[in-house]
Amino acid sequence: MSNTKYKYIYGPVPSWRLGSSLGIDLLSQDRKICTFDCFYCQLENFEEYTSQRKVYVPTKDVMAEINSLPDVKIDYFTFSGRGEPTLAKNLGEVISELRKIKKERIAVLTNSTLLQDKEVRKELALADYVALKLDACSRELLEKINRPAPKIKFDEIIKGIKIFRNNFSGTTALQMMFVDENEGYAEKFVELAREIAPDEVQINTPLRACGVKPLSKEKLYRIKELFSGLPMKIRCVYEAERKEVKAISKEDTVRRRGKNGA
Template sequence: MKTIFGPVPSRRLGFSLGVDIIPYKTCSFDCIYCELGKTDSKTIEPVEVIHPETVLTELERVLSASPLTLDFVTVSGSGEPTLHPLLGVIIQEIKKMVSVPVALLTNGSLLFKDEVLERVQAADVVLPSLDAPDRDVFQTVNRPHPSLTFDQLIDGLIKLGKSKGPRIWLEVLLLRGINDTPKQIETFGQYIKKINPEKIHLNTVIRPPVENYAAPLSDERMNEIQKNWGPRAEIISVPAQDKVQSKSGLQESKICDLVARRPCTAEDIAQCLGLSIEETVPLINRLIQAKKITHELFNRQGFYRGI
């Protein structure tokens, strides 16, 4: 099984190299909107079909084959990656091999378990999901393993929000007529407040779902909800290619303008762009590779300047 894919332009993570650690399609959910197809193996038991050594050896081969310009390495799976009992070890080993942040995509269903919460702490960013504002919608949308409850999901997400480790970017996927009424949006908002993520990624159906009744919201409704949830909310349901290219292209041209005026450190650039240092460094690296800016040392500090 191929365990490394990409890098691909991702709607949320820029140019991301994917690390797939769970066999198709092993998951604790069987979501009606899933783009991967129906869940074959619905489970909450740890699975270790893919050995960490297999993943890490392939990653090493891909990284050494050609220089890659990456924004993130993203651990995911053709299912739910927190089912892998050695997830924490895999993330730690990946972090030794790359200089970019490591992100983890999860449905969040198992975070209520201490050992799973522990496994995800090594990631720089965790992107969990919340698609339901109540128990009934949880059953309708996520079709979870029979032993999982909505209360456990919320409990795990709140615990994750309180943990000191990774940054939390919460995804909420909205479906027309299922989880998008004003009352439901208000209830989502109350849970989001308790989870307290750094960002809220507002999504809807943009690729063929498992069930054809899983329908997207209009752009207008998505915009209304984004305004309702405030500045942390960002709509991510736009074509990946367009968004990544236009956003990073715009940021790169801002960096060129900035360093053409005066030499700047990476921290100066991050501050001017309102980005984190992790988001800024990949943009700088791309510009250096493209020979659009240069790097020099002065007083033991690195500066970037225009050419």
């Protein structure tokens, strides 16, 4: 099945956070659709910001593709892809449909920008696992690293994350991408993690091909050490083990994750 062309599904990929993960892209456009334009993003073809939610791919088409899957063994179905998955207005609907036919756990990787929206929180709450991006601990760093759409504000992101965290019964992971620009602020990130109290903190640095230099192992381990007094699980990308998995469609996987997808 390795040459099969899938439009909305990619992988499975070996995820350092989720084991074997089959991606579902509810945006699936040629250009990136996002509320951020992170300077380390490996996705190309960014034309303009979007913060308006809409249905990009009909639920029935995504479900038809999922129903046509060969028998692949995976740990998670993961909503991610070419942009911010919560921009898809049918995210909740697809998760509910998926629940009816599949027993695997469901994850969503979000950049946390739309969490002030009650409807987005309600839809995310249908998942088992939500990874929340947090690369900035101030407005200035948000502008520098994530380059948000005009209406996206740092304080609102933090507020949305806290409300979601306090009401979600599944697993939350706070996902932090460390680069030269925010390395010196690691202690502020520790404070934010203490306040938000996720189930886990993931300390990352850009290892996929994106033109931004990753922090060294030594630097990332030093940052991890600062989090060691917190009660939640702290994971570092350099310590991660990856499962051996074979993609059912390599071309579609590369389109969403770059050639060095990790």
